[in-house]
Amino acid sequence: MITTAPYTHCMCWICGRPADSSEHMVKASDVRQVFGHITQYSPIFRHSSDQPNLAVPGIRSENLRFSRSICAHCNNSRTQSHDKAWEIMSRGIRELDPPLYPGAIIPIDCFFPGNAEAQVRNIHLFFTKLFGCTAVEHGAPLPVTEFAQSIVKGEPHPNIRLIFVHIPPGSSRYAIHVGPIQLENKSGRTAAHWYYSVGTVGVFLSYAERLEERMTRDVGWHPDDGALIRMA
């Protein structure tokens, strides 16, 4: 069973400095790519299990942000390269012509010529940050100190795997969806998964305290697997 130190909401869960910053639940660039300019007169809506159809009247809306749980340094300079990597990859996926389909193989180096090895780590770390922020926000019993160490060291957590999903336009899932984290305890070991999607691009994150106890049968992807990703 995972044991974690009680989180204090005034401290950055990544570095322990005062938490004076709030991370976007959904990356602002993802929202802009899909929905363009949003205002109070033309809002978009975020869906979650506890709050369906939550109006988002602007890109800086608190309805798109976590509570303050990290510091400005970690939210900006420490993770800027992680954020940028996902921004480039998500745009690249959306702009592919012909569009993606389930089972398609994406060579990540087509989005990052000559620099894929570093960028696949950054993409993994971007979702590790969002997953950690979600866990802290909802008090999920997950080892956020391990996730923090991965982010600080720039080393992907070995027990987190990602599954990239193509969502057909017109699908009921063609909107913004974030979480919640679903937890399962198997013989005293924790497994969890969490879902993030904006428009046609979705990502399942699967965490397992022991890898053989993953909640999903799909093995997903980890940077150690290389720069080829199969769309689910």
Ligand SMILES: [Zn+2]
């Ligand atoms: Zn920090």
